[in-house]
Every structure is written in structure tokens, then in C-alpha cells.
Amino acid sequence: MRALTLLLLLALAGCQSARYDIATPEPGEQDWAPTLVQGDKAQGEDGSLYAKPSMLTLFQDRRAYRVGDILTIVLNEQTQSSKKADTSLDKSSSVGLAAPQLGNKELGDLSATLDGKRAFAGGASASQQNSLSGYITVTVAKVLANGVLAVRGEKWIRLNQGDEFLRLRGLVRVDDIDGQNRISSQRVANAQITYAGRGSLAEANQPGWLTRFFQSPLFPF
Structure with missing residues (x-):
């Protein structure tokens, strides 16, 4: 099984390297x-x-x-060229539930709080001369x-x-x-x-x- 996997990797590498096989130029081509x-x-x-x-x-x-x-x-x-991009995203939310009451008695153990927050940041830059x-x-x-x-x-x-x-x-x-x-x-x-x-x-x-x-x-x- 390992030998088969190795042969498969070599075959894929050969296919990939074929993309770089450019015909060697010669002087005096037509x-x-x-x-x-x-x-x-x-x-x-x-x-x-x-x-x-x-x-x-x-x-x-x-x-x-x-x-x-x-x-x-x-x-x-x-x-000469250059490019730069920055992206930032931030979002937060919060939900709270007060303790319910049953008559004159407050059920404090049933209170709840829910918080949520999302954040994303990305950046990219490129330059060439x-x-x-x-x-x-x-x-x-x-x-x-x-x-x-x-x-x-x-x-x-x-x-x-x-x-x-x-x-x-x-x-x-x-x-x-x-x-x-x-x-x-x-x-x-x-x-x-x-x-x-x-x-x-x-x-x-x-x-x-x-x-x-x-x-x-x-x-x-």
C-alpha cells in the first residue's frame, strides 16, 4: 500500500512538472x-x-x-505595480432574560444571559518592479x-x-x-x-x- 501511494505521488509530481517543461529555444528559429x-x-x-x-x-x-x-x-x-487590501469585520450581540416570578417568590436560578461575538480581519499586499x-x-x-x-x-x-x-x-x-x-x-x-x-x-x-x-x-x- 505504501509503495502504491509513493508511485501515485511520483506520477502526480510528473504531471505537475510537465507544466514547466518549456521547449528549449535555439538561435535562428524561423x-x-x-x-x-x-x-x-x-x-x-x-x-x-x-x-x-x-x-x-x-x-x-x-x-x-x-x-x-x-x-x-x-x-x-x-x-512598477503595487496593491494593498485590508478587510475588517466585527459583530457582537447580547441577550438577557430576567428571573421569572411566581407570586411573591422570585426564581433567581432561572435567569439567563447570552452573549455572542464574531470578528474577522484580513489583509494582503503585493508589489512588483x-x-x-x-x-x-x-x-x-x-x-x-x-x-x-x-x-x-x-x-x-x-x-x-x-x-x-x-x-x-x-x-x-x-x-x-x-x-x-x-x-x-x-x-x-x-x-x-x-x-x-x-x-x-x-x-x-x-x-x-x-x-x-x-x-x-x-x-x-
């Missing part, structure tokens, strides 16, 4: 790969030196606006009909004890790109930013499967 423009070098039409795909304007700085162009995202994300700064250079994956650019890209850094990677995708306006071909991450619409790592250091920061089991909602105690 969803994050840079958009490369294929073909030969652009040539002018009808003997002209002007080639529209490689157009250079004389009246503005060179900025990303075509598929395959490179754009630098300046990461300056900072979020996150910050991310740096740079990541991405490519334009698509130009929408209204001129908005869909960008995506990733950056991988190999360290002694593992890898760290940064991924970003979102939508940007050409008007928000500055003269140095950069844009703040706060101006990226529908931004999806991932900063994580893999390797021995990342694994050391994760709890073991038995710890996750005892901390899971399935644990009955």
Missing part, C-alpha cells in the same frame, strides 16, 4: 530569423542609374522603411498597407555557464524612427519582448520537480 532580401543587386531601368530598391534620399536621414532593412530598438522598459535596458537590432519583416513596419529579431550571448538571449517583435511607425535609425521600445506597438537564458545558471534558478509538486495547487495540505 519565427525569429532575420528577413533577408533575395536577388541580385538592384539595377536601374532603361539604362538609368536610378534604382528604386536602393533609393537614397537627399532630404532626410537614412531610416528603415523597407523589408529587410535594419532597425535598432532602444530598450528602456520599466514597470521590473526594469530592462539595452539595445537590440532587428530587421523589417513586413511593411503593412498603411506604412507601419512589422519588425522582429533576436540577440544571443554565449557565456561561460550558458547562453542568454533577447527576442523582440512588434509594430513601429517610420515617423517614430530618429535620425540615427533608432526607436524606443516604448513606441513599439504590440511588443513581445523576451529576455531569458539557458544552461547551468538558468537551471540552478529553477526549483526541482519535487519542490514544484509540494507548491502546486494539487497538493492537498
